[in-house]
Amino acid sequence: MTNMLNTRTTERAPQRSLCRQSRFSVSSVLKFSLRAVALATILAISAAQPARTQETPRGKALGKRVLCMCGGCEDSAGLCNHPGGTFSGPCETARGMQKDLDAHVTRGESDDQILQAMVEQYGPTVLVEPPKKGFDLLAWIMPIAVPLIALVLVWEVVRRWRHKATLAPAGGPQVNADFLARAQRESGREPGREHDE
């Protein structure tokens, strides 16, 4: 639940369904072989340009750590969706960035190196989260530090309250007879109707 509210795991189905063929006709066999050749060519080209159509799991994870830099959305490259656009899916920029990431991954670079390369290319806004160094480290420290400081303050306040309470005269309760009678009369009530206006 780290990315609790907007995590989307993607199981992409094969993008192209293989063609259905009618059997036993010369033309269909011919068509099929032609398509097979075409497919083989496409695959060969894809192999020559690594990770063109297939996302690596690391590339996909990295895609969620960088923003789509098209300027028209606030999504990460991996989850770019473009409401209001002509296509509700990754835009050209996001697809390009995802391809870059996959290319970096296949070159065997580390996550940090890849993210650094993205920062060099697009500037610091490309990172979805603030980096945990320099001034930006404050973004991470403050949400932990401030409640802790507040806790210390609350503790101090409570300690003072209790200190005052112990200083209060200890002579037993000063309950007057009227109050006691009233309390006894009324304490027979069941829970749920006491207090409140």
Next chain:
Amino acid sequence: MDILGSFALLLAFLAAVYAVLAGIAGIITRRTLLTKSARNAGVAVFVLVTIAVGCLEYFFFTNDFSIVYVVEHSNRALPGFYKFAALWAGQEGSLLFWSWLLSIYAFLVLVLNRKRHPELMPYVGVVLAGVQTFFLTLNNFVATPFRVLAGPDGAGVMHLAKMSEGHGLTPLLQYPEMVIHPPMLYLGYTGFTVPFAFALAALLGRYPGEKWIHITRRWTMIAWCFQSIGILLGAHWAYAMLGWGGYWAWDPVENASLLPWITGTAFLHSVMMQEKRGMMKVWNVWLVFTTFMLCILGTMLTRSGVVSSVHAFAQSSIGSWFVGFLILTFVVCFAAYWKNRDYLRSDNQLDSLVSRESSFLFNNLILLAACFAVLWGTLFPVLSEWVQGSKISVGAPFFNKVNVPIALFLLLLTGVGPLLAWRKTSFDALKRNFAWPFSGGLLAGIIGFIWGFRDIYSLLCLILGVFVTLTIASEFFRGARVISSRDGTNFFTAMGELTMRNTRRYGGYVIHFGMVLVFIGIAGTPFNKDLQKEMAVGESLRIGPYTVLCQNFDHLDNANFESDRATLEVFKNGKSDMMLFPERRLFHASQVTETMVAIQSSPLRDLYVVYAGRSPETGKPVIHAYLLPLIKWIWFGGIVVVLGTGLALLPNRRTAVVLRPATDRSWADAIAESTPAIGAVARRVEGHD
């Protein structure tokens, strides 16, 4: 009509200024006539702003395209329903809408309390009129909604112009919930002005006791309820409209609406400390001040575009006005506090760390921590740009990492807090109260783990959710059992009786239960799945237990939009289950495309299908299917929260008497010493609330 509208707005401004000045003069000179006159001016503001709003709506409904605002946000073919909603589609109209809702609240407050609280109301009137003056300044001089179209002719002389057609309403807003979501949120934002006005008034006038809290409790709850509805409707709108399978993206504007909700929640809890024990007075006053300032900050973030956001349809450089107003508000609040700080001295001390009091302290601490984390993340890009000269992004993963643990801790307190007695709880009582709920939670956790809840946060959320539910159930159960055995009524009648006798407490429990449902709904998120596929007619995709078969693609056309629609048959476990019709609409006036998601919703999971359009690479239609577990629980939980708030707002069936001794010791302890048998009952009675 535009002259009438402008004039009404200008008069409203003058009336508001008069209400402030006459009000102050009335307070200083103690002249009742002046005070009454100021109050009447406050009522007049309401009438005048209503006239202005009526005029603007009249322009929308008569398609008067000589008014710039109407041209920009409407067109002839726009359905009447949305013409009404076009009022708040842009900057000028939204601010007018803010003014109007505030004037309604002010009108109600002034009229309902005209014969009550004569010492306090003049101050309240001044504060309300002061806030109103700020917004009317914007309406009149910064963002006037009645600007007319005009252009120079050949000789350079300006002439009025008129367009034949408008640009249309943003398609994002053309969805039924969008007609309700903004007014709800605005009713929340403006509603928090009322407790603010009472708090500041009580402080300025040194109004004795906790009366201001009693007066404003209902107002605060109403504002809080509207804010909750607004936030949840917004989330549901994002879910049903934006087509990315999520409902909360930690967008700055979403965050802005969450901030006052969090501090408002903290306030609704900590007021009990002041009511029951006379503690935390300074804290409460500052919580109300903060809530109001966060409302103004929220409006500013929405309106000014200081932080970039998808709600970009309402941006401008109006921010400096809001910053000025925020600073002024802070200065006034601080001055009032400093001058009258002795008036806020605490009556009581804390007796034990294991008590209701300390649980409220922790509740407030955690809520404020969440509030700070959200605010810090939202404004950090601005801060970073200011310090380092370069903007950075603070995206959803940051907010999730920081806020999820805080939220879970809060859920724990929701279960623990109500079971602790005021002042002091013994270890035995703790064991007795917690044994069952805690075992139940653990058992649920084990079952959940076996069933597949393998995410640590989700599992914790489940355990705590069941724990809280069981503590709430045990509260109802124990109370109802006492009543039913005493009155001989059946158990459910007794439960109703119990609830109606202390609506605030049991309504509160219902709200807690609603929040548990919301949390369970959120806990389903790590198990989301999605699948995107190019699909021709006759092709299908499988996701979870569903098979989606593509039956047809067709094209529809009407005056407002044309749409591409997919007809999909859904099979569940091999059996035909239902048809889904995801659409893509192209709106003629704005030339913007919008997705219309098709959702098959069930308590266990939603099947959420988006027609993503034609693939930019292959030109084939693409269907994007999502399987989203437990989402429905969020919306259902929201309804429970609203019902609980309604319950808490009802008056108690019989007025209960509060017994409060003048001593430091608990009255229950006192009775216990003299009469042990009654004392046991008294302790329980005291602990219950």
